Amino acid sequence: MNARAAEEISHAVHAAVEAAVWAPSIHNTQPWAFAVSGDEISLRADSDRRLRVGDPEGRQMLISCGAALFNVRLALRALGYESRVKVLPEPDRPALLATIRLEPANRPDDDTLSLHAQIERRRTHRAGFTTLPVPDRVIETLVRQAAAEGARLTPIRSEAAVRIVAALTGAAQDVQAQDRVLSLELIRWARPPGSGRRDGVPADAYPRSATRTQPHFAQRDYARGHNWGGDTDLAATSPGVVAVLTTPGDSREEWIGAGQALQSVLLHACGENVTAAFHTQALEMRHLREFLREELCSGEYPQMIMRFGVTLDVGGTTRRPVSEVLDGA
Structure with a gap:
């Protein structure tokens, strides 16, 4: 891989994580963590943010992380990449929920770009x-x-x-x-x-x-x-x-x-x-x-x-910076 391609992939994976943090989560707990290795993103559950009383099995935590995974896939597609996703790839590491490897794809269509534009707009x-x-x-x-x-x-x-x-x-x-x-x-x-x-x-x-x-x-x-x-x-x-x-x-x-x-x-x-x-x-x-x-x-x-x-009210929201959820960011 040449230096330019490596730089483009680095930009894409960071942009995907930036999109991921805008996913909805129960009580806005944001129970996810990411790691990047070359062209692969790892999504992990942050069990310290699980609701131990309200969500003892972690069902809602994993639904929240699944929403973040969709944002990763969508952001990569908007940047011209497809995602090769493996869900729960290592049974002996239950906190590792998915790995996402980038693959080159065609230019994104207008529907993809329009959907991607909703990520930070959704409330x-x-x-x-x-x-x-x-x-x-x-x-x-x-x-x-x-x-x-x-x-x-x-x-x-x-x-x-x-x-x-x-x-x-x-x-x-x-x-x-x-x-x-x-x-x-x-x-x-x-x-x-x-x-x-x-x-x-x-x-x-x-x-x-x-x-x-x-x-x-x-x-x-x-x-x-x-x-x-x-x-x-x-x-x-x-x-x-x-x-x-x-x-x-x-x-x-x-x-x-x-x-x-x-x-x-x-x-x-x-x-x-x-x-x-x-x-x-x-x-x-x-x-x-x-x-x-x-x-x-x-x-x-x-x-x-x-x-x-349909509502005329737009509630507030906030998200942690990528540096708090991405290892080595």
């Missing part, structure tokens, strides 16, 4: 949506993109089923709010106004007083009694389109795949000016997750509950 929403509808064609596109990554995105069209999901979310939230240890874990990742931290949920990323949707989808209480939060659109009362992301099985590989599917869906939605809100409370309680699997998910394993909609 998580934590309130209701406006009554502006999400076009059916957009939902159909999101369903196809999830399928392309090996997962299933199912919009919940039945009003009764939507009420069930909302009720389970509220029940889980009420139970979790009474759990002191779980609440302390949440507080760890709730950033007060003016905080200089580059992880966790910033105070302007959720509304100070959210308008209730019908049916109501309970939100995490990051403020915990403080007058934190930003202003919100008081007319944003629609729950939006409720959907569940599922996988046939529930292995670590499928969790990583679910994360890749999730990020593909979110970026395609963002390109249509559609935002997503997440609700994982019920999925963090084994019996509620099993109820959803059996009663609403046709036996598949629910990995994420989402609402899609």
Whole structure:
């Protein structure tokens, strides 16, 4: 490999890691770490950032890392490379989630470049949506993109089923709010106004007083009694389109795949000016997750509950610098 080619590859792998850190993660924990060796990127789980109470098996941590993996693949494709990915390549190193080796490819098409442009634009929403509808064609596109990554995105069209999901979310939230240890874990990742931290949920990323949707989808209480939060659109009362992301099985590989599917869906939605809100409370309680699997998910394993909609509010976000997640950066 000549010096120019080596320099181009070095630029590409660093750009891919820069894109990866913009992936969504539970409570913005950013539980990933990267290493680079020549034309290969290694993605590892940062277990120090796993939610030991809320995510004891690391399922949500691996979904978060899967979303980061999708960003790596997309960024490389936008730079004219394809990715040869090996998921869980070494069974005796469980923290090593994937290796990504660069391979030359054709020039990226306009769709790839457009999708890549959404990486830093995407935001998580934590309130209701406006009554502006999400076009059916957009939902159909999101369903196809999830399928392309090996997962299933199912919009919940039945009003009764939507009420069930909302009720389970509220029940889980009420139970979790009474759990002191779980609440302390949440507080760890709730950033007060003016905080200089580059992880966790910033105070302007959720509304100070959210308008209730019908049916109501309970939100995490990051403020915990403080007058934190930003202003919100008081007319944003629609729950939006409720959907569940599922996988046939529930292995670590499928969790990583679910994360890749999730990020593909979110970026395609963002390109249509559609935002997503997440609700994982019920999925963090084994019996509620099993109820959803059996009663609403046709036996598949629910990995994420989402609402899609249109909002005029843009919440804040922040990410750690690449130097903190890339070995030797």
